[in-house]
Amino acid sequence: MKCIRRIRQLSCLAAVLVMIAGCSLAETEIRVEDRGLDLSDEISIHYPAVTGLADAELEEQINDRIQQDNGIRDYLARAAQLISGGSLKTEWAGGITDGDLFICTVSAEGALETTRSTQVLTASNIDLRDGHEIRLDELFTDEAAAREMIESYLENEVAPELSAHLQNSEVTPIPEAFVIEATGLRLLYPVKQLSTLSDRAGDIRIGWYRLREVLDLSEDGILSRRGVNEMIDLMPESAEKLKGTTAEGRLPGIPAAIGDSMQELTDRYHLLTDPDGYEGGRMFALEGGMFRKTYLLTDDLGAGWENSTVQGIRMDEGCAYGLCVGETLRDEWLSVLCEPDSEAEISEEKAEANRIVPGKCDYYNYGDYRLQLYSDEGGTLVSIVVSE
DSSP states (O other): OHHHHHHHHHHHHHHHHHHHHHHHHHHOOOEEEEEEEEOSSSEEEEEEEEEOOSOHHHHHHHHHHHHHHTTHHHHHHHHHHTTTSOOEEEEEEEEEOTTSEEEEEEEEEESSSSSSOEEEEEEEEEETTTOOBOOGGGGBSOHHHHHHHHHHHIIIIIGGGSOTTOSOBOOOSOOSEEEEOSSEEEEEOOTTTBBOTTSOBOEEEEEGGGGGGGBOOOTTSHHHHHTHHHHHSOOTTHHHHHHHHHHTTOOTTOSOOTTOBHHHHHHHHOBSSOOEEETTEEEEOBSSGGGTTEEEEEOOOTTOGGGOBOOEEEESSSEETTEETTTOBHHHHHHHHOSOSEEEEEOHHHHHHTTSOSEEEEEEEETTEEEEEEEETTSBEEEEEEEO
């Protein structure tokens, strides 16, 4: 009896310890902090750091990796050399995803190595479960086939779009730095290989749906943990996702929202081309892979764009919760989103006035904003728009 009582006591103690350990883990808040220093208005080094991991050694390993990936120690050393004169600034974007991944980009600009100003884009894609740097081959079922597909897309689809005025315009070979975004694979190029019209480092985003055939979408794979499945496949849950992002005045992967200042956006991302006119306003194309074939819609600029705000976002390339431009059929989104609140035929005259192709537009009202889905005469999605 004493033995049985002792076993029960140990079992209860073990259960309590498990509960305490569970509570500690649940209460642990893993977050990302901004770290760095500001030596002057022209010298500012900022970078991310992960904190709150239960494993202190793993946390240190991850933060060392972040600094190594993004050249932070070199920039800090360089900043000390520039105190007497010169400019060097770094800024970062990103954070922790739902799938226990840490993903960020770091932009460094200024006198990074010599007195000549330049820009470098770097990234970190880290699995927080074990701290390892995610390799490109982990994203695909066949890396060789994936690289061939990526290079073909870059050379046949992207290269012909590039301006003839670029100082550097080589889209291949595939650069080493990349970002695993929810909507696509974003490639970060050395400025000497691909630059923008404003002489900044170039980047190109390829929508995951363009690489569908070679993606590793296994249940616990990196891309599934990143949420790629829900971005490229229409599912019953897609309707709520689209409703939510539309109600916020946004589209996935586009760093702009309805109501944002056009002046601030153009200052940050720079104009790709002069604003083009469309029926009722102007279309802004900005530099950078995140804005490829994406247009910010505003008024007719009668008061100048410094006083204008984003009134709509139009995406002619990319995907949004199962809506894939150039791929999804109208019947497919009707089966998930149901009948639109209204619809309109887009005649040739209407299409020309709005810089689009003839076909049909379906309108869905979500909150204060509207989701517009344009299909061509064959019923294929050609443009996704969120508007006031």
